[in-house]
Amino acid sequence: xxxxxxxxxxxxxxxxxxxxxxxxxxxxxxxxxxxxxxxxxxxxxxxxxxxxxxxxxxxxxxxxxxxxxxxxxxxxxxxxxxxxxxxxxxxxxxxxxxxxxxxxxxxxxxxxxxxxxxxxxxxxxxxxxxxxxxxxxxxxxxxxxxxxxxxxxxxxxxxxxxxxxxxxxxxxxxxxxxxxxxxxxxxxxxxxxxxxxxxxxxxxxxxxxxxxxxxxxxxxxxxxxxxxxxxxxxxxxxxxxxxxxxxxxxxxxxxxxxxxxxxxxxxxxxxxxxxxxxxxxxxxxxxxxxxxxxxxxxxxxxxxxxxxxxxxxxxxxxxxxxxxxxxxxxxxxxxxxxxxxxxxxxxxxxxxxxxxxxxxxxxxxxxxxxxxxxxxxxxxxxxxxxxxxxxxxxxxxxxxxxxxxx
Amino acid sequence: xxxxxxxxxxxxxxxxxxxxxxxxxxxxxxxxxxxxxxxxxxxxxxxxxxxxxxxxxxxxxxxxxxxxxxxxxxxxxxxxxxxxxxxxxxxxxxxxxxxxxxxxxxxxxxxxxxxxxxxxxxxxxxxxxxxxxxxxxxxxxxxxxxxxxxxxxxxxxxxxxxxxxxxxxxxxxxxxxxxxxxxxxxxxxxxxxxxxxxxxxxxxxxxxxxxxxxxxxxxxxxxxxxxxxxxxxxxxxxxxxxxxxxxxxxxxxxxxxxxxxxxxxxxxxxxxxxxxxxxxxxxxxxxxxxxxxxxxxxxxxxxxxxxxxxxxxxxxxxxxxxxxxxxxxxxxxxxxxxxxxxxxxxxxxxxxxxxxxxxxxxxxxxxxxxxxxxxxxxxxxxxxxxxxxxxxxxxxxxxxxxxxxxxxxxxxxxxxxxxxxxxxxxxxxxxxxxxxxxxxxxxxxxxxxxxxxxxxxxxxxxxxxxxxxxxxxx
Numbered sequence: 001x002x003x004x005x006x007x008x009x010x011x012x013x014x015x016x017x018x019x020x021x022x023x024x025x026x027x028x029x030x031x032x033x034x035x036x037x038x039x040x041x042x043x044x045x046x047x048x049x050x051x052x053x054x055x056x057x058x059x060x061x062x063x064x065x066x067x068x069x070x071x072x073x074x075x076x077x078x079x080x081x082x083x084x085x086x087x088x089x090x091x092x093x094x095x096x097x098x099x100x101x102x103x104x105x106x107x108x109x110x111x112x113x114x115x116x117x118x119x120x121x122x123x124x125x126x127x128x129x130x131x132x133x134x135x136x137x138x139x140x141x142x143x144x145x146x147x148x149x150x151x152x153x154x155x156x157x158x159x160x161x162x163x164x165x166x167x168x169x170x171x172x173x174x175x176x177x178x179x180x181x182x183x184x185x186x187x188x189x190x191x192x193x194x195x196x197x198x199x200x201x202x203x204x205x206x207x208x209x210x211x212x213x214x215x216x217x218x219x220x221x222x223x224x225x226x227x228x229x230x231x232x233x234x235x236x237x238x239x240x241x242x243x244x245x246x247x248x249x250x251x252x253x254x255x256x257x258x259x260x261x262x263x264x265x266x267x268x269x270x271x272x273x274x275x276x277x278x279x280x281x282x283x284x285x286x287x288x289x290x291x292x293x294x295x296x297x298x299x300x301x302x303x304x305x306x307x308x309x310x311x312x313x314x315x316x317x318x319x320x321x322x323x324x325x326x327x328x329x330x331x332x333x334x335x336x337x338x339x340x341x342x343x344x345x346x347x348x349x350x351x352x353x354x355x356x357x358x359x360x361x362x363x364x365x366x367x368x369x370x371x372x373x374x375x376x377x378x379x380x381x382x383x384x385x386x387x388x389x390x391x392x393x394x395x396x397x398x399x400x401x402x403x404x405x406x
Numbered sequence: 407x408x409x410x411x412x413x414x415x416x417x418x419x420x421x422x423x424x425x426x427x428x429x430x431x432x433x434x435x436x437x438x439x440x441x442x443x444x445x446x447x448x449x450x451x452x453x454x455x456x457x458x459x460x461x462x463x464x465x466x467x468x469x470x471x472x473x474x475x476x477x478x479x480x481x482x483x484x485x486x487x488x489x490x491x492x493x494x495x496x497x498x499x500x501x502x503x504x505x506x507x508x509x510x511x512x513x514x515x516x517x518x519x520x521x522x523x524x525x526x527x528x529x530x531x532x533x534x535x536x537x538x539x540x541x542x543x544x545x546x547x548x549x550x551x552x553x554x555x556x557x558x559x560x561x562x563x564x565x566x567x568x569x570x571x572x573x574x575x576x577x578x579x580x581x582x583x584x585x586x587x588x589x590x591x592x593x594x595x596x597x598x599x600x601x602x603x604x605x606x607x608x609x610x611x612x613x614x615x616x617x618x619x620x621x622x623x624x625x626x627x628x629x630x631x632x633x634x635x636x637x638x639x640x641x642x643x644x645x646x647x648x649x650x651x652x653x654x655x656x657x658x659x660x661x662x663x664x665x666x667x668x669x670x671x672x673x674x675x676x677x678x679x680x681x682x683x684x685x686x687x688x689x690x691x692x693x694x695x696x697x698x699x700x701x702x703x704x705x706x707x708x709x710x711x712x713x714x715x716x717x718x719x720x721x722x723x724x725x726x727x728x729x730x731x732x733x734x735x736x737x738x739x740x741x742x743x744x745x746x747x748x749x750x751x752x753x754x755x756x757x758x759x760x761x762x763x764x765x766x767x768x769x770x771x772x773x774x775x776x777x778x779x780x781x782x783x784x785x786x787x788x789x790x791x792x793x794x795x796x797x798x799x800x801x802x803x804x805x806x807x808x809x810x811x812x813x814x815x816x817x818x819x820x821x822x823x824x825x826x827x828x829x830x831x832x833x834x835x836x837x838x839x840x841x842x843x844x845x846x847x848x849x850x851x852x853x854x855x856x857x858x859x860x861x862x863x864x865x866x867x868x869x870x871x872x873x874x875x876x877x878x879x880x
Contacts, residue, residue: 121484127740128491143532143755166771174783176748176776185770189779199782199873200775216716217841219766220774220875227771227778 047387048263050272050303050318051147052252053133053177054296056280057126058322060342061360061370062289063099064113068092071362075329079285079336089113093359098294101301102345110304111347112405114379115357118341118372122324126280126338129323134179136380136396146380147271148182149395150388155184166230169271170262172255177273188227190234193258197235200228237265244309247302250295252276256303264310270388279322283333296320300347317348317387317406319379327368341372344379346405350387356403378403411706414443416836418709424840424880425671425717426450426703427514429727432820434511435837446511447703451552451696454516456508458545461497461537463489468538472620493537495743498753501544502742505722506729514730519551519695520544521722522670524753525761527562527594529571531754538621539567540754555663556654556693559595563646564616564623572759575617577610578629584610589759591653597665600658601638608635612649654693660685667698672708673717673765680707715840718768719880721749724777727880728872733819734784748776769878781872820868825859827852827867834868839876 066072067083068091086094087103095102105111119138123129132138136146144152151164164186171177171189180187190196212218241264247253252274259272276296281289300318307313325342341360360370381392381400393399412418419439423430427450430438438446470486478486505521508514524547531540543565550558562568569575569586577583587609591601601609615630616623635644637652644652653659664684668676676684684698691697702708719727725745729736736742746752750773756762820837824830831852835842843851855867871877 123488125488125492127495128488143757174779175744176772178744178747181748185772187772188775189772195782196775199778212841214716214841214879216718216766216879217875220718220769220878223769223771223774224875227775230771231775 046315047389048270048272048316049383049388050256050259050274050316051179052274052276052296052300052318052320053130054279054320054322055126055130055275055277056322057129057324057326057338058279058292058342059281059285059289059336060116060322060325060339061328062285062336063096063293064089064115064343064359065094065096066092066359066362067094069359069362071328075362077330078334079330089355093355095297096290096293098290099297100294101297101299103297104301105304105347106353109353110349110351111345112351112353113355114344114346114374114403114405115355116341116360116370116373117321117344117357117376117379118324118374119376120372122340122369122372124324124338124340126323131178133321133323133376134177136179136377143181144183145177145179145181146395147179147273148187150271150384150390151184151186152182153390153394165268166226167233167267167269170234170267170269170273172259172272172274177275180271180273188230188234190231191255191258193231193235193238193262197231200224200231234262234267237262237267240265241310243306245302245306247306248295248298250299252295253299253302256299257306260303260306260310260312263307263312263316281326281335282331282337283335285330285335300345304347313349317346317350317383319344319346319383321376321379325370328362328365328370329368340366340369341374342370344376346379351405354405356405374403375400379405382406412443412704412709414439417714418443419446420837421709421714421840422446422450422703423511424727425708426518427508427511427730428518428719428723428880429514429731430511431731431733432837438511443704447700450511450515450703451699452512453552454510454512456504456513456516456548458501458504458541458548460541460545461493461500463493464538464541467493468621471536471538487535490535490537494531494535494540494754497537497541497544498531499740499743501753502725502746503737506726506734506736506742508726508730514726515699516548516551517726519699520547521753522667523547523550523558525670525756526666527565527568528756528759528761529567529754530756530758534567534570536567536570536621539570542621543567550695552696552699554693555688555695556650559654560647560650562594563590563613563650566618566621566623569616569618569623574613577614577616578626579611579614579631580629582607582610582614582631586610586613586616587649590650593760595650595653595662596656596658597662600656600662604636605638608637609649611635612637612644613646616646657685657689660688660693663693664688664698667695668702671699671702672713674713680705715879717880718765719878720762720764720768721746721751723880724749724878728781731819745776745780749773774878777878778873781869781877784869822864825864827855827857827859830859830864830867831871834871838868838871839874840880841876843874843876 061072062079062081065081065086067086073080081096085097087097087099088094089106102111119132123132134145135142147169151168155164164184166185166188169180169187171180171187173189173191176187176189238258238261241261243257243260247257255274262269278292304313307316321344322342324338324340326336326339331337357373364371377396377400381396382402382405384390384392384395385402386406416439420430420435423434423438467490505517508517529543534540546561546565572586572589573583574586577586584606588606591606591609592598611631612635615626617626618624632643634641637644637649638656640652642648661681665676665681668684684701687701688698707713725742728734743752750768751762820834822830822833824833828848831848835848856863859867
């Protein structure tokens with residue numbers, strides 16, 4: 001059932017027509033041109049990306065389930081999800097029963113599922129694998145993160161040569177996410193806007209005297225003022241509007257609630273980075289995983305509803321990823337161990353709904369794992385080029401094939 | 407030695423302890439103030455018993471690296487690379503934790519000097535991904551920390567980590583590679599303007615064949631150019647060691663090293679006059695570092711208003727100082743490493759061969775808020791507990807949840823009897839800040855707190871003070 005408003009915006013109309021382009025070769029050329037303009041327009045300064053990191057290694061096989069596959073049930077005698085409980089998407093695959101929120105998004109045309117995402121020579125260490133995703137590179141010790149490089153690139157761009165606002169990227173947590181690392185002071189970690197604001201206010205309580213006679217102290221004071229301005233911007237934006245949809249009560253929802261308010265409140269932030277942990281399910285996986293996936297799907301579904309009600313849904317897309325998937329065969333503790341490829345979910349108004357990539361081939365495993373089919377940097381490059389309007393090759397050093405989710 | 411010309415008041419005393427050890431405990435301060443200037447400097451320079459310990463798989467990795475790379479199959483290579491990466495991560499972690507846990511002033515200076523040599527002889531783990539080479543280099547930095555620079559420089563010319571980092575294994579008679587020779591002169595010994603391009607070319611010839619086998623230095627005779635070289639005005643069939651001797655004979659070398667060490671501790675550029683004075687001390691003592699440090703720590707200029715309170719703490723000084731001064735345990739895995747990475751100074755991750763530019767580059771909005779968030783984070787973990795049992799239980803619970811096991815007892819670290827807010831503030835003000843708040847600021851700050859403080863109020867106020875801009879200076 002489509003829940004999207006019948007009253008389409010012009011952009012919405014053109015985007016839909018773009019879908020037509022693929023079907024019909026008789027579409028008037030003005031429409032194709034307009035469609036091209038529209039996608040270009042969207043990748044200007046107002047598109048927003050929300051990244052949700054599922055930490056611990058999400059069990060992809062129990063998330064997007066190949067319920068017609070016998071090997072799946074043979075490999076997981078205690079933790080396989082029974083066929084009749086799966087939320088069917090196609091004749092072969094279905095979502096985990098906890099993910100009703102995602103099923104809804106899928107039916108609305110706001111969800112794309114990319115199967116078997118990973119990278120060559122996978123590493124099973126949480127730390128290292130997360131590093132690879134954060135850096136957007138398999139090279140060891142990359143010092144900047146892939147998001148951070150977007151802003152370094154923009155700063156170095158000869159045409160712009162501008163100073164970046166530190167709030168262009170926000171880590172919705174207490175610590176700075178490594179993928180945001182950059183050389184231009186962009187990025188602030190904030191889980192609670194009010195706390196950050198109070199903290200900065202307190203830190204500046206003593207200032208007020210413009211010149212202390214100590215140049216270094218003055219310099220830090222000035223920087224602190226800028227930080228305070230940023231904290232104030234964030235705080236004010238977070239208070240400007242109220243959330244218009246009810247969210248479930250969990251950490252991810254709380255973070256997404258903040259993000260929705262910041263977006264609707266007019267923050268200049270392009271990238272929001274969220275972390276949702278607990279996916280390292282080595283034992284007693286069933287209940288824990290059910291809870292996590294339910295929270296994930298409900299939170300994102302509520303977020304999407306909220307964005308619609310706040311009328312900013314056209315500007316936002318998001319995706320989830322995990323550092324790796326898990327082993328096909330369950331272990332002796334009714335859990336699963338570290339594996340390789342895993343699904344990513346892309347959501348938002350602008351995306352092309354559907355499923356990219358085939359269901360994992362469980363007959364052809366790589367060291368007991370689902371082999372990866374899609375390089376994660378293809379997701380990055382698609383988002384960079386087609387959503388954020390940043391030449392992906394500048395950020396990722398190489399060209400990665402675009403995926404059709406935008 | 408001349409008599410101290412420095413007024414040994416509480417501020418001079420704290421200044422020295424901050425710069426030489428990144429911070430101090432209350433007891434250290436009390437002792438130093440009583441002991442006087444000279445005795446304190448001698449105590450700081452006294453030999454430390456600290457020795458870095460190799461990581462537990464050191465021998466195993468070293469042995470595995472003795473098999474030629476070409477003979478390993480794909481899986482073995484992957485396994486080895488993965489193990490090496492993990493060991494590098496682990497040993498850097500151990501290093502920084504070690505630095506935050508030094509117990510005495512002399513240990514703190516030893517760490518600080520070892521880190522100085524690392525920031526002079528930069529190697530990036532991005533290029534040299536070998537924990538054995540990195541560990542071996544770190545242990546040399548400790549061996550020569552307060553030792554002889556000339557000896558250290560001679561070691562460095564044969565140091566596998568540095569050779570690999572600067573591509574000298576490819577420096578052969580038939581195809582000289584100038585990288586190593588250039589950086590030796592430009593960054594490790596003479597400084598720009600004190601050599602010519604010709605000297606680099608000739609120096610590179612002297613270094614041909616200085617290579618690495620497995621994890622050890624190897625002189626590859628067949629690749630060495632035994633011919634005559636003309637370096638910095640002298641001719642001969644110089645090899646690498648003789649090349650270094652020629653450099654060490656240059657006055658520019660002692661000047662460069664004196665300036666670098668002065669800058670590291672004082673945070674200012676040494677004037678020409680001061681440079682000559684310090685370089686003279688270095689030369690007179692045949693490049694022994696200790697007399698130079700003694701001279702710096704006794705020097706009136708080191709205590710001048712140009713120096714005191716004018717240095718932005720490096721991330722290393724910030725974290726080491728915090729943990730040392732306030733008796734905090736941050737040995738939770740990855741915690742310090744992540745913090746230092748976010749603040750921009752993880753060891754073996756300098757931006758390039760020149761090392762960290764330092765100064766104002768340490769601070770921008772995101773790094774400043776990260777520093778403030780760090781103290782706020784510590785604060786949130788440090789409720790005042792009713793008794794030790796309650797505290798123990800809470801710590802255990804935090805550990806189980808994978809949260810940082812941070813222990814801080816500020817009331818123990820600074821035994822203050824005052825519980826009226828303003829006197830308490832005044833008391834801390836002197837200890838915490840190199841640039842204390844003025845009375846105006848104290849009044850302003852005290853207004854957001856009750857007039858009297860209980861233990862938990864004291865702790866909150868204390869940590870709030872650490873978020874002030876003044877705390878970023880030393």
